[in-house]
Amino acid sequence: MFSRWTTPILWTLKEYGRQRFVELERRITTISPKVLTQRLRQLERDGLIERTYHAEVPPRVEYEISAFGLTLAPLFATLADWATEHLPTVEQSRRAYDDRGGPRP
Structure with missing residues (x-):
């Protein structure tokens, strides 16, 4: 589904x-x-x-x-709220990852 x-x-x-x-x-x-x-x-x-x-x-x-x-609308609202609250943390994690040069063996 x-x-x-x-x-x-x-x-x-x-x-x-x-x-x-x-x-x-x-x-x-x-x-x-x-x-x-x-x-x-x-x-x-x-x-x-x-x-x-x-x-x-x-x-x-x-x-x-x-x-x-x-009926899924409340879930969308929750996801949007989570994204608004946590987007700075995600962006910080992305920068740290990129600064390290990506995945390491």
């Missing part, structure tokens, strides 16, 4: 509302189109997002977080 991309996709849909594939792809810049497609299908199957197909020319597909997916 959950993968590395579940949280960024759900958070993006919660934060920005209904979006087309290309909008999600622009906002989650590190995800490949193939993986985004796979994750969207799985999240739809799990009931966490809703996919709406508009029979137009050209066809349009939109994704939005479902009511069930919104």
Whole structure:
């Protein structure tokens, strides 16, 4: 059910509302189109997002977080609070790591 991309996709849909594939792809810049497609299908199957197909020319597909997916909103808020509180520590750890030259055998 959950993968590395579940949280960024759900958070993006919660934060920005209904979006087309290309909008999600622009906002989650590190995800490949193939993986985004796979994750969207799985999240739809799990009931966490809703996919709406508009029979137009050209066809349009939109994704939005479902009511069930919104039950995860308190977790997103907790993650955001944690990030705000601990980001300076993470940045300090990154600098220390980089100053050491990365991993050591």
